[in-house]
Amino acid sequence: MAKAKSIVKSFNRTNPWNGFTHLGSLIATLMFVWSLVRQYRRLLPYQLRVILEKYCQRALPFVNPYVQIRFSELCSENLMCTELYSDIESYLSYHSSTQAKRLKADLLKNSQSKLALSVDSSEEIADEFQGIKLWWACGKTMSSTGSPSLHNKTRYYRLTFHKQHRDLIIGPYLSHVMKEGKAIKVRNRQRKLYTNNGPFWKHVVFEHPANFETLALEAKQKKEILEDLITFSQAEEYYAKIGRAWKRGYLLYGPPGTGKSTMIAAMANLLNYDIYDLELTSVKDNAELRKLLIETTSKSVIVIEDIDCSLDLTGKRKQTKVKQEVEVPKLPKLTRPKYLTDREPKPSQVTLSGLLNFIDGIWSACKGERLIVFTTNHVKKLDPALIRKGRMDKHIELSYCSFEAFKTLAKNYLMLDDHQLFGKIGLLMKQTKMTPAEIAEHLMPKTLPPDPQVCLNSLMQSLEAAVERARLKVGETIIKNTEITAIVEETKEENKGSTGHTGLQIQTALPLAAGEQHDKEPSTKPVVSDD
Numbered sequence: 138m139a140k141a142k143s144i145v146k147s148f149n150r151t152n153p154w155n156g157f158t159h160l161g162s163l164i165a166t167l168m169f170v171w172s173l174v175r176q177y178r179r180l181l182p183y184q185l186r187v188i189l190e191k192y193c194q195r196a197l198p199f200v201n202p203y204v205q206i207r208f209s210e211l212c213s214e215n216l217m218c219t220e221l222y223s224d225i226e227s228y229l230s231y232h233s234s235t236q237a238k239r240l241k242a243d244l245l246k247n248s249q250s251k252l253a254l255s256v257d258s259s260e261e262i263a264d265e266f267q268g269i270k271l272w273w274a275c276g277k278t279m280s281s282t283g284s285p286s287l288h289n290k291t292r293y294y295r296l297t298f299h300k301q302h303r304d305l306i307i308g309p310y311l312s313h314v315m316k317e318g319k320a321i322k323v324r325n326r327q328r329k330l331y332t333n334n335g336p337f338w339k340h341v342v343f344e345h346p347a348n349f350e351t352l353a354l355e356a357k358q359k360k361e362i363l364e365d366l367i368t369f370s371q372a373e374e375y376y377a378k379i380g381r382a383w384k385r386g387y388l389l390y391g392p393p394g395t396g397k398s399t400m401i402a403a404m405a406n407l408l409n410y411d412i413y414d415l416e417l418t419s420v421k422d423n424a425e426l427r428k429l430l431i432e433t434t435s436k437s438v439i440v441i442e443d444i445d446c447s448l449d450l451t452g453k454r455k456q457t458k459v460k461q462e463v464e465v466p467k468l469p470k471l472t473r474p475k476y477l478t479d480r481e482p483k484p485s486q487v488t489l490s491g492l493l494n495f496i497d498g499i500w501s502a503c504k505g506e507r508l509i510v511f512t513t514n515h516v517k518k519l520d521p522a523l524i525r526k527g528r529m530d531k532h533i534e535l536s537y538c539s540f541e542a543f544k545t546l547a548k549n550y551l552m553l554d555d556h557q558l559f560g561k562i563g564l565l566m567k568q569t570k571m572t573p574a575e576i577a578e579h580l581m582p583k584t585l586p587p588d589p590q591v592c593l594n595s596l597m598q599s600l601e602a603a604v605e606r607a608r609l610k611v612g613e614t615i616i617k618n619t620e621i622t623a624i625v626e627e628t629k630e631e632n633k634g635s636t637g638h639t640g641l642q643i644q645t646a647l648p649l650a651a652g653e654q655h656d657k658e659p660s661t662k663p664v665v666s667d668d
């Protein structure tokens with residue numbers, strides 16, 4: 138600096154052209170050193186690099202072609218700083234793991250095995266965007282709070298780039314960093330399973346191993362569901378363009394043990410979503426339901442299992458209420474003190490319209506992607522308004538195990554692609570119905586290492602027994618039907634004898650054969666109706 142001052146002085150006093158020459162050569166030297174520092178900074182020791190950078194920047198404020206932006210971890214006025222800082226942190230952690238020589242390693246929150254790598258404070262990372270080179274470094278500054286009780290050092294990331302790329306870096310590059318950082322965070326986060334205890338959510342780490350590969354389903358159905366889910370998860374812009382909230386409803390229905398809950402876990406694993414398992418019966422009223430649902434985060438599956446059992450959502454709520462009012466005798470107020478009655482579990486006041494409002498109204502206003510999934514064993518019991526398309530966009534029937542689905546289970550459980558018993562098992566499966574859960578239980582190894590023959594034999598015996606039971610049931614049904622037909626004929630004859638014509642039309646509801654549609658109630662009584 139002293140040399141620069143003397144050059145400026147001599148420039149004023151003596152020959153001006155001489156001074157220009159000196160000043161020019163000094164600037165050229167400094168710029169040369171500066172460009173060397175920038176280019177080979179990673180080869181220099183950290184301390185030397187910091188000193189050189191500091192002096193070069195001081196000496197060349199007016200010719201320095203580089204711009205720097207600092208992103209602090211904490212800003213008192215704008216809490217979004219932390220969010221931005223953490224986006225950059227995940228972006229750099231991901232890129233640094235292949236480039237940086239000095240990294241910090243921490244265990245991921247709530248994880249015993251996953252490592253989170255981040256850039257060490259003395260390390261610098263070069264990045265490239267559309268052919269332009271830029272550099273990231275991190276550091277610490279003393280916080281302005283000065284409070285001894287708080288961490289008084291604030292971490293920051295510093296981005297350096299050439300000033301001619303200012304617009305490109307401030308605009309598209311930083312949005313790219315934020316978007317990718319967020320996506321990396323989502324990929325690496327520990328997913329959670331939330332359950333509600335009254336009006337509050339509690340959570341545990343969600344680590345269900347289910348996936349679509351191991352799910353026993355017909356290939357066509359599996360492909361359709363997978364495509365639907367992936368299309369949904371990638372359609373943020375499309376949903377915005379058509380003016381619809383980014384949400385999708387799935388109704389999974391079918392007999393117990395056909396994989397409804399397993400499919401929900403597979404969906405969450407596929408899309409990297411959290412699960413909110415909503416227990417409607419413990420929600421006091423519609424206001425509490427609203428509160429719970431507003432608290433759910435983006436990228437989540439909101440599940441209401443066995444929706445037909447959760448509440449009376451069949452549209453007959455009023456009827457039931459009136460009946461209850463008649464049946465329950467009112468006790469004098471003094472019989473139970475208030476502190477006791479307050480603690481008694483009260484029946485939920487959540488109504489069908491409350492639930493519908495939530496699906497269509499408030500929830501739609503919440504930003505982010507969400508799936509809502511209802512499951513039921515009795516789809517016919519549900520109010521059509523609840524499951525109409527637009528609310529429950531996709532209805533998926535999970536039914537008894539097909540031979541194709543059985544082969545998936547055999548591969549999962551016994552590592553078998555084929556076996557001599559497969560043919561016979563296939564034939565038996567055509568004659569009876571068994572759920573994947575039942576089949577899986579037979580395929581579960583009884584010894585280690587597993588003996589496929591033992592497991593397949595056990596399955597075959599069970600299938601044969603089921604076929605035999607179904608045959609007997611069909612026999613009983615035929616006998617019963619013959620009896621009913623005889624009674625009907627007799628009644629017809631009697632009516633003819635007394636009136637000369639059939640004044641009543643008699644319909645017979647025949648009993649269902651074994652394995653018929655699950656939610657049809659079998660009835661053996663003849664239904665009589667006036668014509």
Ligand SMILES: Nc1ncnc2c1ncn2[C@@H]1O[C@H](COP(=O)(O)OP(=O)(O)OP(=O)(O)O)[C@@H](O)[C@H]1O
Nearest residue numbers: 351352353392393394395396397398399573574577
């Ligand atoms: N389609 C399937 N693919 C693979 N495994 C299945 C399938 N269906 C059932 N299982 C096995 O059976 C067990 C029970 O299945 P799951 O709990 O998903 O049935 P569900 O349809 O939810 O039954 P419920 O109606 O009683 O709730 C699971 O742990 C899983 O191992």
Ligand SMILES: [Mg+2]
Nearest residue numbers: 397398399442
């Ligand atoms: Mg279930």
